[in-house]
Amino acid sequence: MSPDDFKDAEDWLMAELEDSLDEEHELEMEDAVLSMKIREIYRKAHGASIPRADYFRTLLRLQSELIKLQDWVVHSKEKVVVIFEGRDSAGKGGVIKRITQRLNPRVVRTVALPAPSDREKTQWYFQRYVPHLPAGGEIVLFDRSWYNRAGVERVMGFADEDQVEQFFQDVPEFERMLVRSGIRVVKYWFSITDEEQQMRFLIRIHDPLKQWKLSPMDLQSRIKWENYTAAKEDMFARTNIPEAPWYIVPGNDKKRARLNCIDHLLTLFPYTDVPSEEIALPDRVYNSNYERHVLPPELYVPSKY
Template identity: 80%
Template sequence: MTSKDKAEQPDWLEAELADTIDEDYELELSEPALSEEIRRIYQKAHPPSIPRIDYFRALLTLQAELIKLQDWVAYHKEKVVVIFEGRDSAGKGGVIKRITQRLNPRVARVVALPAPSDREKTQWYFQRYVPHLPAGGEIVLFDRSWYNRSGVERVMGFATEDQVEQFFSDVPAFERMLVGSGIRLVKYWFSITDEEQQMRFLVRIHDPLKQWKLSPMDLQSRVRWEAYTKAKEETFARTNIPEAPWYIVEGNDKKRARLNCIDHLLHQIPYEDVPHEEVALPQRVFNPSYERKVLPPELYVPPKY
């Protein structure tokens, strides 16, 4: 970015950069506490990405547009569903976190369902997802979705071939029904290479702050890499419909993947500025006879830091 470009940045962006750089930096602390050998391999596999300040500047600009999108959705009672799929450690959670970071949780919410219960296993397959679909004025981000059936459930043997075939038969009609009902449906697949997933798994194994992200199912996904690839390819072939196409996000570079995905999402929805009531801070009411009471010290959190 040239000095001229920087000079043309709006004042709010520079102020926000100065005010929130620490908060965003916390989210970006991806350099794990690794052994020197793994650190060397990791750094060799990841040449320098976007400079941090340029990344934050672009991210904040996109997040400002997401707020405009949110306001438009709420104002016009639009309904938006965004699906995030991809291999384990592909970066789905990272982009979802940046999308929702500055949005109103009453408008934009994340759905990440656990494994189905015994009762849910006897229901129509899509039934447990339906209650989470948006009402007017809502954006729902699915961190994995009904495509579990053609992915992990199929590869891990949790679904029979007949069930998978039924899924492929049903999902185009199901998604056309959603779109026909007024839902704007966008589907993303985050793609990483075999080598990149292996490196990210090693990072998680050696970083105590990230070990919780590894489950036995994740580890099995390494063993069954090729099976997941075949499942992904058939999913694309049979569910990439004009009403709800798939979009592939190249995810080896996390920062670029986040920026590219958010930018693309903003271009899928024809949002525009909406009317806003002018906000004015009212004057505080002062009561001369009121005296603030001193609360007992045991009510306060100890100031350890």
């Protein structure tokens, strides 16, 4: 390669890196539509978070390690389930986005099930979750899970106490069965304070880009804060088993919560670099007899920007 070729490659790589950072910055623009009053109150309540440059640098490093973990899972045919639970607006979705952002969606997939249908309500409770469990070489992230029964279903009265008690008797053995079958089960609880949840709900109310995240059930959770607290404590006491322990992530600082969770997740697996074939771009083959056809202009997306 000539010096000019090296310079072109360097410029291209820099452009790719900047594009990657822009993508992450786009995710971070969470208060772009907030009223100045809400923004001022929120910043006073939080104080300084981790410096932006340090956050991005650490996040990119951790995401590069996640790629190694992904390759190891595929190579060794591991089966991984990661459960994300926590109060509404605790930051579960944010960390899941950062985990999956640079990974292969054919290997790492997110499961966020809606409320059960009338038919599903008549099934064995765990039945609708089983089809989403991983095969060898897959990682499944549950954005809420079977622990709905210990939380929202219990607090909001969608499950009676007999059903909740049956769940608590069943879930430890269910998870032990998963572990015995070769599935690694990791459980995270994202913890935020009463005041922090109130601020995040206010942000969602005032931000048109986030209002879809608020459901009537979310608003009811503000009224039943203590009920959720009691349900959470009972859940930890009865489902924190050695085969699948709970890990609590302090979530008031979103950036630190994401970094801490990803860093901890990586420590749970003995992943190593796996052998891979060297990739070489084949030479372009030109067919002198081929004549490219001109496509009609109506097939093209209008260039508005």
